[in-house]
């Protein structure tokens with residue numbers, strides 16, 4: 001027993017457990033209730049559990065043997081004989097990719113993400129780890145963590161700050177080669193701001209996080225890393241300087257000699273200026289040459305398909321903040337500011353980190369094929385003289401980290417039919433072709449197990465919400481477990497149109513309350529704390545909780561996060577995505593659903609524009625767009641209703657075999673898995689980044705490449 005606790009602690013130290021269900025269940029089996037109270041965080045479970053209970057439970061559920069097995073697996077994982085990265089990215093040698101991002105979504109217990117961008121970054125680190133690609137993540141540690149979403153009796157989103165303790169996370173101070181904790185500082189107007197450098201281990205990958213809670217800082221600067229996307233423009237530019245400049249300095253202080261800087265979204269663009277500044281100061285390089293060299297070794301990924309969505313700092317705010325960098329770069333301040341202006345000679349105009357990133361990265365990419373087209377058009381004016389097709393922004397379509405999002409049950413099914421080692425060959429079409437040989441009964445029944453679990457979870461949550469809001473209990477409980485269940489969960493913003501189905505409540509009533517073919521709808525999502533338009537959308541959807549026509553068929557689940565998401569993606573029959581085209585740069589939630597045997601119902605936008613083939617899910621509309629948005633909304637609502645009424649619902653209920661399995665639906669599940677799983681996973685995404693962007697950029701980086 002005395003040896004067990006240190007072993008359990010050892011398992012908690014590497015976030016590898018976040019994608020190892022068999023490790024997570026060790027902690028869950030110690031105490032189910034405690035596990036959920038502790039936000040599924042193994043370290044908190046160990047802290048909270050009574051020693052005698054630990055001893056008792058450990059013996060009951062074979063914990064010691066399971067722990068030994070997990071530790072051995074972890075050890076093997078960390079010391080691989082060979083990996084994809086060794087074979088394909090060996091040229092990077094000891095010079096990793098530095099991957100900068102404002103947020104990282106790795107697990108619900110590490111609250112430094114807000115949504116899709118962060119989850120994507122988390123999935124990128126995990127896949128890089130699995131593939132053995134040398135990469136270091138660089139981000140900020142938001143010490144106030146999240147707000148959690150609670151509806152009040154007006155069904156208005158309240159944002160409750162949920163403090164968290166970094167002592168509950170496997171976070172350590174990063175140390176230099178002498179073992180001393182590293183701290184960095186960044187010049188901000190009138191002061192020097194300091195940041196501690198912490199790190200967490202994500203499998204084989206280090207994630208470095210800057211935290212301004214250090215003694216030397218003014219309290220105002222301590223709050224610089226309090227919250228993600230909080231505060232005003234000034235706070236935002238200072239956070240971005242901290243991430244970019246501080247992050248680049250942290251890498252140097254740790255002796256990490258990065259080959260390529262990959263900026264995941266423009267927030268970290270200042271890292272490129274800092275990298276050039278250092279070449280000029282430390283190596284005496286000529287300023288413009290240094291900028292060229294930095295650009296050659298930079299990769300920039302843009303995620304925002306509308307210009308208004310990009311950060312845009314007023315000229316004077318940028319001027320106030322960029323003085324020290326300009327001085328270090330030995331360039332006139334106005335020239336440095338010009339790097340962030342659409343037109344460098346337009347002196348009073350705004351400074352856009354995205355523009356800086358585009359000008360200072362030789363390689364840039366969008367996150368789906370369609371988003372590539374949109375981005376080239378949007379930024380064409382930055383490249384006068386180039387035709388739209390020639391604008392140097394390519395695309396790498398996003399993918400999701402399979403082990404993070406896949407249910408244990410589907411994993412078992414895949415292991416049994418695709419081969420036990422299928423996770424090592426995720427990107428091969430022939431791996432997934434074998435899904436066609438799985439019996440329909442087995443696939444369908446597996447899905448029913450997942451669905452039952454998800455519906456149970458939703459009902460429990462819904463009952464709690466209703467009780468808190470003083471709404472009457474519903475009997476029978478909401479959501480008929482045999483009904484087609486469609487999910488919609490994402491950030492609530494107008495362009496995603498969470499209310500598209502509510503444009504015709506009578507038609508919605510007929511759809512969901514059909515006597516023989518009922519439909520359940522599950523909504524979840526948050527609005528940014530400062531976004532009242534988004535909160536009004538939530539209120540509009542949540543109102544149906546009170547409506548006797550809908551309250552047993554339509555639910556709104558509070559507090560969408562990684563955990564709620566995981567349960568929905570795994571247990572839902574179909575996933576609805578109805579954004580205004582082409583505003584969804586990629587979208588990834590639908591990919592998580594597909595892996596778990598759900599079908600995607602989507603506008604032909606983002607990844608679906610390149611993924612849909614006519615029989616691997618459902619497409620709403622034709623992909624044409626009307627210039628008048630109101631008309632477009634109307635058309636899309638009509639197309640969506642018709643698709644549901646005439647295709648989706650009949651396919652789910654009709655053509656059932658003697659044991660009640662819907663043949664066409666299950667066939668479509670197989671087509672969906674066969675044609676989509678190999679393409680839209682994070683291994684394929686990271687492999688594309690390595691082959692198309694990292695390796696070419698690394699050749700352009702200054703230092704000699706080691707021999708292959």
Ligand SMILES: *Cc1c(COP(=O)(O)O)cnc(C)c1O
Nearest residue numbers: 115116490561562565587588589
């Ligand atoms: C996958 C995911 C997202 C992103 O999904 P989109 O389809 O891009 O909206 C957001 N939040 C959570 C919790 C997720 O798991």
